[in-house]
Amino acid sequence: AQSVAQPEDQVNVAEGNPLTVKCTYSVSGNPYLFWYVQYPNRGLQFLLKYITGDNLVKGSYGFEAEFNKSQTSFHLKKPSALVSDSALYFCAVRDAGDSNYQLIWGAGTKLIIKP
Amino acid sequence: AAGVIQSPRHLIKEKRETATLKCYPIPRHDTVYWYQQGPGQDPQFLISFYEKMQSDKGSIPDRFSAQQFSDYHSELNMSSLELGDSALYFCASSLGLGNTGELFFGEGSRLTVL
Numbered sequence: 001a002q003s004v005a006q007p008e009d010q011v012n013v014a015e016g017n018p019l020t021v022k023c024t025y026s027v028s029g030n031p032y033l034f035w036y037v038q039y040p041n042r043g044l045q046f047l048l049k050y051i052t053g054d055n056l057v058k059g060s061y062g063f064e065a066e067f068n069k070s071q072t073s074f075h076l077k078k079p080s081a082l083v084s085d086s087a088l089y090f091c092a093v094r095d096a097g098d099s100n101y102q103l104i105w106g107a108g109t110k111l112i113i114k115p
Numbered sequence: 116a117a118g119v120i121q122s123p124r125h126l127i128k129e130k131r132e133t134a135t136l137k138c139y140p141i142p143r144h145d146t147v148y149w150y151q152q153g154p155g156q157d158p159q160f161l162i163s164f165y166e167k168m169q170s171d172k173g174s175i176p177d178r179f180s181a182q183q184f185s186d187y188h189s190e191l192n193m194s195s196l197e198l199g200d201s202a203l204y205f206c207a208s209s210l211g212l213g214n215t216g217e218l219f220f221g222e223g224s225r226l227t228v229l
Contacts, residue, residue: 034217043119043205043220044158090157102171103218105157 002027006106013081021076021109023091030096033074038088081113119221127227136191136224140208147189150205201228
């Protein structure tokens with residue numbers, strides 16, 4: 001069965017420090033992986049995606065994520081956190097062989113950046 | 116740039132009433148998805164449409180129905196509303212079914228059932 005796990009409900013980071021939001025996945029075929037960010041009472045905004053190619057993917061707002069096939073992970077990272085990065089982050093996966101564009105979502109991780 | 120437009124942004128209804136949510140996808144996007152997000156929960160897929168035909172069905176209650184019109188906008192109709200239907204309803208659009216691209220989400224419609 002396809003699934004996404006975000007093991008941390010909340011991550012606290014001091015401003016200026018590096019941040020990591022973890023995501024692991026399980027699909028039967030090749031994964032298409034996505035990160036979205038959701039600010040309070042707002043829609044989900046696309047951050048970045050991995051489809052194929054370089055394992056390190058760069059996205060919006062200085063975020064990047066590294067695809068690790070052996071560990072089935074796609075952790076979101078940023079070298080220096082900003083207070084404005086505080087939001088809810090969702091990891092999502094789709095099986096590349098799935099005929100329907102059905103995203104499987106993680107439960108979300110609340111990121112809190114403290115000044 | 117044009118984004119996904121949802122209306123209304125906020126809606127308050129009473130139990131057993133009916134509500135209709137509208138979604139206008141990004142121009143030239145032909146695929147629309149509806150999601151329901153309860154407080155503190157991840158988005159739950161309800162239903163999707165591609166070229167005005169239902170393409171996939173998720174956890175959409177029988178009391179709900181949806182359609183995509185010739186101009187590609189979509190409407191989610193909810194009848195016999197229950198307290199548990201209170202949630203944020205998101206619409207997303209993409210170009211083509213089964214592509215590798217990301218979904219573009221609207222700001223959501225917050226439904227409160229009293």
